[in-house]
Amino acid sequence: MSAFFEVSSLDVSIGEASILRKINLEFREGEVTALLGHNGSGKSTLLKVLARQMSPSSGDVSLLGSSFRTTGAREFARTVGYLPQHPPGTDGLTVRELVALGRYPWRGPLGRYNDEDHRLIDQAIADTGLDHFQHRSVDTLSGGERQRAWIAMLLAQQTRCLLLDEPISALDVKHQVETLRLVHRLAEERELTVIVVLHDVDLAARFCDRLVALKTGQLIADGSPREIMDSGILETIYGVPMGVMERAPGQWVSYVH
Amino acid sequence: MYAESASLPAARPAIPAKLPVAAIVLWFGALIASSAPWLGELDAGALVSAFWTFDPENYSSVLAHYSWAPRVSIAILIGCGLGLAGAVTQQILGNPLASPTTLGVEAGGQFGITVATLFAPGLLAFSPDLAAIGGGLLAIGMVIALTWRLGFSPVTVILAGLVITFFLGAMNMAFLLLKGEWLGNLFIWGAGSLVQNNWEPFMELWPRVLVLALLMLLLMRPLQLLQLGQTSASALGARVGLIRALALLLVVLMTATVVSRVGVVAFVGLAAPVLAKLLGARTLGNKLLWSTLMGGGLLLLADTLAHWASTWGDGSLVPTGTTTALIGGPVILLALQSFRNTHHMPGQESSPAGFLPKRRSPVLITGVISALLLITVIVSMGWAPGLEGWNWMAITQWDDAWAWRGPRLLAAMLAGVALGLAGTLIQRMTGNPMGSPEMLGISGGAALVMVLIVLSGAEISRIGQLGAATLGAAGALGLLILLARKHRFAGNQLLLGGLALYVFMDAGLRLVMASGGTVASQLLNWMYGSTWLISESEAFGLLGFIVLISSLLLLIVRPLTILPLGDTAAASLGLSVSRARLLLLFLAAVLTASATVVIGPLSFVGLIAPHLARVLGQQTVGRQMIVAALAGGLLLAVADYLSRIVVFPNQLPAGLLAALVGGVYFLWGLSRHGR
Numbered sequence: 001m002s003a004f005f006e007v008s009s010l011d012v013s014i015g016e017a018s019i020l021r022k023i024n025l026e027f028r029e030g031e032v033t034a035l036l037g038h039n040g041s042g043k044s045t046l047l048k049v050l051a052r053q054m055s056p057s058s059g060d061v062s063l064l065g066s067s068f069r070t071t072g073a074r075e076f077a078r079t080v081g082y083l084p085q086h087p088p089g090t091d092g093l094t095v096r097e098l099v100a101l102g103r104y105p106w107r108g109p110l111g112r113y114n115d116e117d118h119r120l121i122d123q124a125i126a127d128t129g130l131d132h133f134q135h136r137s138v139d140t141l142s143g144g145e146r147q148r149a150w151i152a153m154l155l156a157q158q159t160r161c162l163l164l165d166e167p168i169s170a171l172d173v174k175h176q177v178e179t180l181r182l183v184h185r186l187a188e189e190r191e192l193t194v195i196v197v198l199h200d201v202d203l204a205a206r207f208c209d210r211l212v213a214l215k216t217g218q219l220i221a222d223g224s225p226r227e228i229m230d231s232g233i234l235e236t237i238y239g240v241p242m243g244v245m246e247r248a249p250g251q252w253v254s255y256v257h
Numbered sequence: 258m259y260a261e262s263a264s265l266p267a268a269r270p271a272i273p274a275k276l277p278v279a280a281i282v283l284w285f286g287a288l289i290a291s292s293a294p295w296l297g298e299l300d301a302g303a304l305v306s307a308f309w310t311f312d313p314e315n316y317s318s319v320l321a322h323y324s325w326a327p328r329v330s331i332a333i334l335i336g337c338g339l340g341l342a343g344a345v346t347q348q349i350l351g352n353p354l355a356s357p358t359t360l361g362v363e364a365g366g367q368f369g370i371t372v373a374t375l376f377a378p379g380l381l382a383f384s385p386d387l388a389a390i391g392g393g394l395l396a397i398g399m400v401i402a403l404t405w406r407l408g409f410s411p412v413t414v415i416l417a418g419l420v421i422t423f424f425l426g427a428m429n430m431a432f433l434l435l436k437g438e439w440l441g442n443l444f445i446w447g448a449g450s451l452v453q454n455n456w457e458p459f460m461e462l463w464p465r466v467l468v469l470a471l472l473m474l475l476l477m478r479p480l481q482l483l484q485l486g487q488t489s490a491s492a493l494g495a496r497v498g499l500i501r502a503l504a505l506l507l508v509v510l511m512t513a514t515v516v517s518r519v520g521v522v523a524f525v526g527l528a529a530p531v532l533a534k535l536l537g538a539r540t541l542g543n544k545l546l547w548s549t550l551m552g553g554g555l556l557l558l559a560d561t562l563a564h565w566a567s568t569w570g571d572g573s574l575v576p577t578g579t580t581t582a583l584i585g586g587p588v589i590l591l592a593l594q595s596f597r598n599t600h601h602m603p604g605q606e607s608s609p610a611g612f613l614p615k616r617r618s619p620v621l622i623t624g625v626i627s628a629l630l631l632i633t634v635i636v637s638m639g640w641a642p643g644l645e646g647w648n649w650m651a652i653t654q655w656d657d658a659w660a661w662r663g664p665r666l667l668a669a670m671l672a673g674v675a676l677g678l679a680g681t682l683i684q685r686m687t688g689n690p691m692g693s694p695e696m697l698g699i700s701g702g703a704a705l706v707m708v709l710i711v712l713s714g715a716e717i718s719r720i721g722q723l724g725a726a727t728l729g730a731a732g733a734l735g736l737l738i739l740l741a742r743k744h745r746f747a748g749n750q751l752l753l754g755g756l757a758l759y760v761f762m763d764a765g766l767r768l769v770m771a772s773g774g775t776v777a778s779q780l781l782n783w784m785y786g787s788t789w790l791i792s793e794s795e796a797f798g799l800l801g802f803i804v805l806i807s808s809l810l811l812l813i814v815r816p817l818t819i820l821p822l823g824d825t826a827a828a829s830l831g832l833s834v835s836r837a838r839l840l841l842l843f844l845a846a847v848l849t850a851s852a853t854v855v856i857g858p859l860s861f862v863g864l865i866a867p868h869l870a871r872v873l874g875q876q877t878v879g880r881q882m883i884v885a886a887l888a889g890g891l892l893l894a895v896a897d898y899l900s901r902i903v904v905f906p907n908q909l910p911a912g913l914l915a916a917l918v919g920g921v922y923f924l925w926g927l928s929r930h931g932r
Binding site: 051052053072073074075076077078080081082083084087088092093097098101102104105107108109110150157 | 475476477478479481482484485486488489491492493494495496539540
């Protein structure tokens with residue numbers, strides 16, 4: 001697997017406050033990575049930098065070998081899709097109309113939507129299980145359904161990479177699991193690179209191939225779930241004494257002492 | 258795998274039938290109303306053919322061809338153009354109250370023309386568009402600079418637009434007062450008159466409107482992305498800044514093109530998209546289409562009303578701008594009732610950056626401002642230009658000077674104190690640094706009554722005027738309370754209600770301006786705060802009143818600290834939220850009314866003084882109130898003094914000076930927030 005994103009000596013600071021310090025990281029293609037860390041550790045900021053929503057103070061990020069700064073806006077959006085932590089209200093758009101907006105990077109301001117576009121839109125709606133909802137207004141959906149509608153928009157975008165910022169923080173357990181399972185399944189089916197910010201370390205270990213942890217703006221742990229799900233490492237990440245049990249292969253339960 | 262819902266619509270939601278029905282009713286009503294007076298003189302066929310031909314033997318036919326038909330055509334054309342521009346503006350800013358009027362573009366265009374008339378008449382002869390476009394860009398640039406750091410939240414953008422509109426209006430007024438002889442006609446024109454006497458303006462206008470409209474339609478898909486908010490739109494590869502800038506430029510061009518030809522046709526650009534949306538236009542394409550149609554119908558209707566009013570009234574010209582404003586007010590109220598959830602506008606960023614300057618010692622700041630106030634009083638009483646140049650008046654002669662200089666100075670100062678206090682109350686209550694009594698429409702209510710009195714032609718004494726203005730302020734307050742009860746007196750809705758009141762006041766004012774004469778200049782003097790009208794007893798009455806109210810303020814310092822935490826938090830802390838808000842509202846209204854009768858409705862003191870207090874480092878409610886009161890007093894005392902001496906031996910209204918100086922400060926202050 002080759003490097004999809006390559007982050008080298010990245011620094012981000014806002015005013016006086018330094019948010020990220022000397023981050024060196026590679027994200028490999030086709031891998032589902034979770035970003036972990038306490039509140040304010042800089043994980044959302046790192047994701048925003050990867051999504052080009054923020055520009056680094058120093059250091060560089062390259063996408064598929066070419067530097068970030070040279071890629072055009074729509075070209076970038078054809079490769080990388082980003083779901084913000086709090087998607088805004090959509091003012092009466094139906095699910096289908098929202099998903100159709102995902103074709104913008106490919107068709108631009110004036111290009112007509114052809115059959116291929118409509119097929120991809122249908123596909124995205126079907127993949128997220130929203131067939132019944134496609135003519136409902138997004139604002140009237142429940143939290144889980146709305147989250148799926150936005151993910152469907154990212155799918156219609158046909159990117160090779162999804163960046164998700166805490167996609168499950170407002171959902172109940174059932175919808176959390178459903179959403180992560182959906183992301184996991186889609187990543188497999190479509191060979192997507194996924195980077196997702198998560199708070200729940202157990203779910204992260206269950207559904208992701210790799211866990212990356214930040215603490216006060218610095219990288220402190222990076223490895224497979226098996227390596228990270230260790231009481232010592234979790235303690236350094238979250239700063240509270242923790243224990244870990246492995247209930248079954250690939251299913252860990254962490255708890256606070 | 259996923260939860261099933263019982264009843265789901267199987268097909269795309271269709272356009273509700275009421276939308277086309279309403280549009281058809283509007284157009285037919287307007288067309289019939291417009292042609293009714295002609296049907297007695299010409300038959301229907303001849304009237305329709307008046308649009309392209311005429312019968313030289315028949316005077317009515319000639320008149321219809323050269324007056325009625327172009328007027329109808331231009332009304333429809335401008336209405337459609339403004340309706341489309343309004344819909345695009347709302348989409349750009351994700352704001353159901355945005356429009357060329359509320360963003361100050363129209364006022365800017367008018368300002369551009371005024372300046373060009375005075376200083377570069379050659380430019381006007383070359384192309385009136387350029388001056389209007391320059392003014393419009395200036396206005397929208399200022400609005401954007403103001404709201405950039407505070408996030409583009411709907412209410413903030415509208416308030417900034419209002420501030421700019423007031424400010425440019427004050428500039429226009431200053432030019433009128435200083436160089437009135439040059440600008441008399443400008444005001445009839447500025448109020449938006451669609452009277453035509455040939456086809457030339459229409460022929461000149463339609464290609465421009467058409468081209469601009471087509472360009473706007475080309476931007477449709479990128480505009481649709483803006484609905485997803487800045488983050489998601491740029492994640493989809495749209496250059497949000499570029500799209501916004503381009504679309505706003507087109508809006509300014511469209512508006513300025515219209516303004517430079519027929520003057521300010523207010524509120525069509527707001528009313529049309531709001532109506533279309535209320536009637537069920539949902540997708541962007543629908544909104545644009547139906548807003549355009551609604552705009553054409555609305556303006557034709559408004560123009561017909563204006564025409565009728567001119568014909569049946571005493572013969573004085575009623576400009577179309579007046580009737581559109583009369584239609585605009587109720588539409589804003591409608592919008593206020595239906596867009597309940599102003600906190601979740603599409604595209605709104607979740608957290609506007611707060612601004613928190615360093616805290617400073619209140620004793621020091623209070624001391625400095627008090628000292629400045631004292632110096633102002635001494636200078637104002639003693640040092641003035643006379644017949645033999647500037648001279649100091651000995652303190653023994655102050656008794657004689659008091660009658661001329663004392664009451665007006667005292668009253669101005671007290672008005673400043675009252676506005677400073679009221680402004681603090683309102684800004685704290687609404688949690689919006691742009692809230693102020695001027696914006697709440699209480700001043701507007703007082704002004705509206707004065708305008709009505711002048712319009713009715715009644716001659717009343719100064720005391721009567723005071724009473725009437727107080728009554729107007731109380732009426733505005735009552736209306737606001739009624740409107741706001743539904744929202745539990747929440748801040749932003751109140752501000753929007755105030756906007757609607759301002760619209761009514763504006764309509765009346767335009768009417769008075771267009772009719773001209775001595776009443777107009779009387780009213781203008783009061784509107785812009787002519788302190789020389791104050792008598793000694795009035796000044797002392799005001800003093801007693803302000804002292805009384807200020808003691809009441811002690812009661813509400815703590816509730817005012819809690820309220821901005823939100824209703825839920827306030828209620829769980831045991832505060833009776835609606836009762837506290839009612840009391841606050843009452844105090845703010847009374848303070849504003851007492852200040853308005855002195856200084857007029859348009860000074861920015863209520864906006865600036867609390868802001869100044871914060872910049873000076875007074876963050877807690879009590880301290881901010883004290884410093885804001887002193888700062889307000891100082892501002893108006895200085896304004897009063899300057900108004901006496903700047904164009905000596907003539908006088909300028911102090912409120913106008915305060916508005917000009919305050920406007921500049923405000924623009925400067927807000928644009929450097931959070932840097």
